[in-house]
Amino acid sequence: MFFLQGLYDWLEQLAGGRYNHFWLVHLSFRSLDKALQVYLFWIIYRLIYLLRKKSKQEIVRKNKEIILWLFVFYVILLYQLTVFRWGFNFSTAFEQLRSLDHVNWQPFVETLKLTNGLTLFDFIYNLFGNIFWFVPMGLMLPALLKKSKQIKTLLIGFGVSLSIEVMQFIFQTGISDIDDVIFNTLGTLLGLLVFSGISWVKNKVKNRLKED
Known part of the structure; x- marks a missing residue:
């Protein structure tokens, strides 16, 4: 390091x-x-x-620029945590491809199995960790988009999650699981709801100030 x-x-x-x-x-x-x-x-x-x-x-909008800087760092860190971590190697990625049998296509099966482990930590980390790490996606991305913010944010969140699972499969740096895509997309949705709530409050305050 x-x-x-x-x-x-x-x-x-x-x-x-x-x-x-x-x-x-x-x-x-x-x-x-x-x-x-x-x-x-x-x-x-x-x-x-x-x-x-x-x-x-x-013109450079300072607020949007700050959000952009935070968002870029978040995305870089996200891929470092999930794909480009220890064991990652470009040169050996395609030497021995795993079969698709290594991908979990059945929703919630592997996640529920974690509840039978020695501790519930793996279950909690897998469930809430996958949701938590994508909340910033839904929270920051709409502020950077111009039109169709909600739909684009959900699609990008889903796309980023899917790209992570695909790269984990190719580079063999993780277990590709449909549950991760579901929970990641849910995290994006939660972040989007928080963003929408903040925007609603800000608009209410602005309207009150105009009335006064």
Whole structure:
């Protein structure tokens, strides 16, 4: 790790031996560190783009720009956590393709099996983790879109989730499961509902201020 190695080493010494699922902490730190490295390249590109836009005296909406920066980092981190993690290798991806038997096509079967494990942690992480990680998709993406925000957001959320499952299958960095697509899309929908609620409140406040 480039940015977070020192912090991770300290945390591992502090709690690594006492935490049964410390591999999640390792995955999170490693993915966050990689995401920051990729994000730096995007920052450089974006700053050059904004400088050119400023030189042409074009308008830059600050609120939308902030959301864009957050959204790009979120997407980079999402793919680092799910696809481009340890075990990922471009050169060996197509050497030995798995059969489609490795894909779970039956909804909720594998998720329900997790309730029979030694602890409920795997079930809770699989269910709520897949929902939680896609809430920002539904929350931020509508603010960046112009028309048909709800439909486009749900379609993009579904498409991103599907692309993750396909890449996990190809690169063998995860288990491709129809449940993940369902829960991810549900997370996108929840984020979209929060965004719609915030927009409704903002419009109500604006109308009140106009009336006053």
